[in-house]
Amino acid sequence: MKTQRQTQKDQTRKLLLDTAIVQLAKDGLITTKTSDIAKAAGVSHGTVFVHFPTREILLSEVIEEVGMRIASRLNELAGNGGSVRDILTAHLKGLSEYEAFYTRLVVENNLIPEKSRHTLIMIQSAISIHLNHAVEREVSLGSIRPFPTHLLFNTWVGLIHYYLSNADLFSPNHSVLHRHGQTLIDHFLTMISP
Amino acid sequence: MKICIACGMPMQTAADYPQGDMEKDYCLYCARPDGSMHTFDEKREGLTNFIIKTQGLDEEAARKTALEMMAKLPAWKSYFNP
Missing domain, CATH: 1.10.357.10 (Tetracycline Repressor, domain 2)
Incomplete structure (x- = not known):
């Protein structure tokens, strides 16, 4: 069974993926900034890199x-x-x-x-x-x-x-x-x- | 709905399974005539030829693309991350 911490981590990851899908479609796959994805998802910029070590991995x-x-x-x-x-x-x-x-x-x-x-x-x-x-x-x-x-x-x-x-x-x-x-x-x- | 472990195709009905056997984890396109699953080499060549036939890619580009697709699939992951 997943711990509450793990569940929360999974939810944040999903939120980042879903937000990135919308943001990348809107602003472009190459030009969208990770800071804009973080902002749209309502998380800190650093949180993006906790889940996706590089922009390339996220993309x-x-x-x-x-x-x-x-x-x-x-x-x-x-x-x-x-x-x-x-x-x-x-x-x-x-x-x-x-x-x-x-x-x-x-x-x-x-x-x-x-x-x-x-x-x-x-x-x-x-x-x-x-x-x-x-x-x-x-x-x-x-x-x-x-x-x-x-x-x-x-x-x-x-x-x-x-x-x-x-x-x-x-x-x-x-x-x-x-x-x-x-x-x-x-x-x-x-x-x-x- | 199951996804074919060897090519990623969603399997919706018995017609998508080899010999209609819905217990299998792979689709009819990934099965040999006897119902067993293709080997890595058979699948790589099968996918390469399919991409060339249906989309007209250069042979080497098609083989590279086939390998990139296979790297994501459960049946072949161990070949890429030994």
Whole structure:
């Protein structure tokens, strides 16, 4: 059984992680200061380093945690199969729930520590497996043209990443996926239809 | 809901388990045809090939990414922290 001290320590750690998720999404993965995370969490700056010895460790744990949450959510939404349209819809729904943080990850992925960079690929793997199954089924039915698997996926992801990384131009102050998601799905499906 | 110890995939229904066996701690993608779990080398190559096929990464970059993913998973942790 955990001591009261240990329970309190776990709670502070969770508070710091949850606060860091919000703060990093808002101010950027690279530029957010640990002092701002501490302030937002209502703890002293030193407390951050009791739980996470360096800023890099904190960043790495936050990215890993959010990555697992997104991957798990995508799997939950898309795991029951369905049409290509269903999977694309599930993909955008899952991403929209973490839109600010996911956008930061896309935009700053080549700036974050190397050991955290696999997280974006892990997230893509969680959805690509379901999309691939649906695509193979519909290609065999003739409702989609055949393409190399990775090019079809990267064409889709490239489209949504362009809108996400320029959200200030496409949808200032609102979710770009909510505003343009349906249009992007319709357009992509039209492009790959026979 | 269990998470596959070998690849991290959430396992929701019996269809996600090898031969529908929900007692297992790994998913159907991490099982050999006889139902036993992939070895470290099999999983590394399987994940590498999956990443190349579905996302088009360079082979070495894909293998490195596969190893970074595996380092976080319970089935393979001992290979990274002996």
